[in-house]
Amino acid sequence: MKSRRTLLAAATLAVALTTGMTVALTPAAGAGTTLKAAAAEKGRYFGAAVAVNKLSTSAYTTILNREFNSVVAENEMKWSSTEPQQNTFTYSSGDRLVSHAQANGMSVRGHTLLWHAQQPGWAQGMSGSALRSAMINHVTQVATHYRGKIYAWDVVNEAFADGGSGGRRDSNMQRTGNDWIEAAFRAARAADPGAKLCYNDYNTDGINAKSTGIYNMVRDFKSRGVPIDCVGFQSHLGTSLASDYQANLQRFADLGVDVQITELDVMTGGNQANIYGAVTRACLAVSRCTGITTWGVRDCDSWRGSDNALLFDCNGNKKAAYTAVLDALNGGSTPPTTPPPGSGVDTSAWYVLLNRNSGKALDLYASATNDGARISQWSRNNGVNQQWQFVDSGSGYYRVKSRHSSKVLDVSGFSTADGGAIVQWSDLNGTNQQFRIANSADGYVRLINRNSSKAVEVQGASTADGGNIVQYADWGGTNQQWQLVRIG
Numbered sequence: 284m285k286s287r288r289t290l291l292a293a294a295t296l297a298v299a300l301t302t303g304m305t306v307a308l309t310p311a312a313g314a315g316t317t318l319k320a321a322a323a324e325k326g327r328y329f330g331a332a333v334a335v336n337k338l339s340t341s342a343y344t345t346i347l348n349r350e351f352n353s354v355v356a357e358n359e360m361k362w363s364s365t366e367p368q369q370n371t372f373t374y375s376s377g378d379r380l381v382s383h384a385q386a387n388g389m390s391v392r393g394h395t396l397l398w399h400a401q402q403p404g405w406a407q408g409m410s411g412s413a414l415r416s417a418m419i420n421h422v423t424q425v426a427t428h429y430r431g432k433i434y435a436w437d438v439v440n441e442a443f444a445d446g447g448s449g450g451r452r453d454s455n456m457q458r459t460g461n462d463w464i465e466a467a468f469r470a471a472r473a474a475d476p477g478a479k480l481c482y483n484d485y486n487t488d489g490i491n492a493k494s495t496g497i498y499n500m501v502r503d504f505k506s507r508g509v510p511i512d513c514v515g516f517q518s519h520l521g522t523s524l525a526s527d528y529q530a531n532l533q534r535f536a537d538l539g540v541d542v543q544i545t546e547l548d549v550m551t552g553g554n555q556a557n558i559y560g561a562v563t564r565a566c567l568a569v570s571r572c573t574g575i576t577t578w579g580v581r582d583c584d585s586w587r588g589s590d591n592a593l594l595f596d597c598n599g600n601k602k603a604a605y606t607a608v609l610d611a612l613n614g615g616s617t618p619p620t621t622p623p624p625g626s627g628v629d630t631s632a633w634y635v636l637l638n639r640n641s642g643k644a645l646d647l648y649a650s651a652t653n654d655g656a657r658i659s660q661w662s663r664n665n666g667v668n669q670q671w672q673f674v675d676s677g678s679g680y681y682r683v684k685s686r687h688s689s690k691v692l693d694v695s696g697f698s699t700a701d702g703g704a705i706v707q708w709s710d711l712n713g714t715n716q717q718f719r720i721a722n723s724a725d726g727y728v729r730l731i732n733r734n735s736s737k738a739v740e741v742q743g744a745s746t747a748d749g750g751n752i753v754q755y756a757d758w759g760g761t762n763q764q765w766q767l768v769r770i771g
Contacts, residue, residue: 314613318594318605319352321612323663325567326635326770328353328390328574331614332546334358334584335376346580346599350385352664353434355392355545356556357586362396363403365425369417374428378586381432385650389666392545393433394439395483396422397467399454407455419470424476431652431687434667435479435513435543436473439464442606443484443585449496465509466502469551472510473618477686479674483515489525490534490656501538515545519578519587522550524558531564534616536571539769546578548585548592549604559594560607567611574665592628628673628720633686633771635669639727639764641746644669647707648749652688653694658705658752660741665770674710680717680733682710692739694754699735702742705752721757727764731757738763 315321322329330353337343344738346673347354358364366372384391397418406417418771426436444452444453451457464482471480482501487494497514504511514535525531532542547559566572579585583597628634636645638660644662647668663669670686683692693708694715708716717733730739736753744762745751750769757763 295615311723315609318350318609318612319664321609322574323352323665325612326768327566327572327612328665328666330354330390330392330576331580332357332394332575332576332578333380333383333580335380337580337584338379339470342599343580346595351580352388352574352666353390353392353574354380354384355371355394357394357579358401358424359704360393360395361398361401362406362421363401366421367403368421369403369405372424372428377429381429384666385432388662388666388682389664390434390664391429393426393429393436393478394545395437396425396436397456397463398440399442399452399456402455411457413461415456415463415466418456418459418463419466419747421466422470423454423474426471426478429586430475431477431667432650433475433478435481436471436475437483437515437545438467438480440483441472441485442482443487443493443496445486445493447492449492449499451496452597456460462683468504468510477689479541479583480514481513481515481541481543481545482511483517485517485519485546487516488518488520488528488531490527490531493569494531498535498538501535501540503589505538505540511540513541513543513573515543517578518544518548518562519546519592520549520558520562522554523560523609528562529568532565532572540571542569542572544572544575548578548587548590550587551591555592556607559604563608563611564614571771624691628767630673630675630681630682632769633670633672635663635665635768635770636671637663637766637768638741638760638762639723639766640744643741643746643748643750645671645752645765647685647687650687651707652690654690654706654759656688656690656707657708658692660745660750660752661747662746670770676712676717676733679719681720682712682716683718683730684710692718694732694735694737697734698754699737701737701755703737703754705736707737723759723764727766729757729759729763730765739765 286729318329331351333354401732402641475621535542549555580590644663645661646659648657648659650668668687672684673681690707690709695704695706697715714734718730721729738757740755740763742753
């Protein structure tokens with residue numbers, strides 16, 4: 284659990300969808316009836332912190348599975364849990380959470396690789412170069428174990444001091460040298476190149492000395508090429524919200540990083556629902572705010588005890604705060620989607636591809652990482668196995684690369700037959716891995732393979748989760764039409 288700390292007021296919240304082009308929008312879908320559905324409509328995730336032992340409680344998992352499409356471990360991935368004895372790693376609880384997430388179409392945030400608190404006893408007694416070596420080894424081993432399974436890592440947590448100094452927190456890790464955070468991020472990138480790498484902290488909701496100190500660090504990292512992709516704002520809030528909350532999120536986003544609300548909870552009282560709604564609207568207003576995570580599921584699961592700080596009461600009933608969040612999500616603007624004809628795609632962006640016929644997303648089945656793994660459709664959850672990047676092959680063709688596996692869409696065996704399987708394969712830039720984007724009506728596109736000249740389609744116009752993705756002669760059917768929703 285978190286240790287109780289001073290709660291700062293915070294105001295508007297921001298979410299991240301990278302924009303940057305005029306687009307054609309498809310007709311709006313119906314309002315989402317769950318948090319995850321409403322957030323996904325806006326290109327965001329909506330997550331919850333999970334105590335893994337509660338996954339055996341049906342009342343808990345019913346809410347979790349129904350409402351959330353992202354999870355983070357409350358404690359099970361922290362240093363004391365994953366390396367209780369030096370070089371003896373224990374992943375069973377974290378693996379259980381990942382398995383639950385994969386089985387239920389959820390992405391996973393990793394929390395946290397390095398933190399001054401909840402260190403194992405053996406690390407608390409170390410210092411200097413020995414501790415530095417142990418820190419980097421821990422980052423490397425844990426990130427490698429979960430490689431390809433984590434959407435974003437809180438690489439470093441709470442390394443800045445409270446108060447007006449804007450400086451670093453004094454800790455055994457800080458005393459190994461001021462470059463320890465940079466070293467941790469570089470080690471994490473080497474261990475898991477596909478994961479977003481985040482810095483996470485509290486009491487940073489408004490523009491203050493602490494958040495400015497972090498801002499200066501992120502700006503320095505970006506200027507020197509230190510791999511940092513996102514900043515997490517814990518947002519453990521009291522009874523008011525800082526008036527410059529959204530502006531604070533925006534200034535970080537303007538540095539070229541995603542921003543995420545990572546540990547949201549709000550003290551009970553007459554203003555609770557208003558604050559939750561304001562935070563949600565703020566996230567929807569900032570293009571690079573990619574999602575919101577509440578720190579727990581029900582009030583009785585919360586580290587804040589009698590504050591009753593979450594969206595569900597202990598009986599699982601939706602509170603007024605839940606309604607405020609859902610209404611804010613459904614009231615937000617629809618994100619940019621398919622590029623207009625002739626504009627091309629942004630090869631630096633990540634997209635979710637939604638089939639026009641089924642409304643489901645192009646999905647790497649069972650989050651596989653092996654060559655030859657099948658591609659399917661699945662209910663949209665914005666997981667890394669549903670995120671795709673277009674890699675330019677020249678002459679108007681692209682490879683379509685999975686964020687989860689770093690492999691690309693491939694027509695199996697260079698088939699030219701109708702029904703030829705679409706799989707993933709290591710990127711060889713073969714013609715069976717190259718696709719051109721053909722425009723269809725209303726902002727949808729077809730993907731035409733260079734080798735076979737056939738279109739990527741949902742086999743048999745299936746609307747079921749797990750429906751196969753194959754190639755077929757290009758006839759323009761709705762099961763061959765895809766909406767490209769940019770999410771990062």
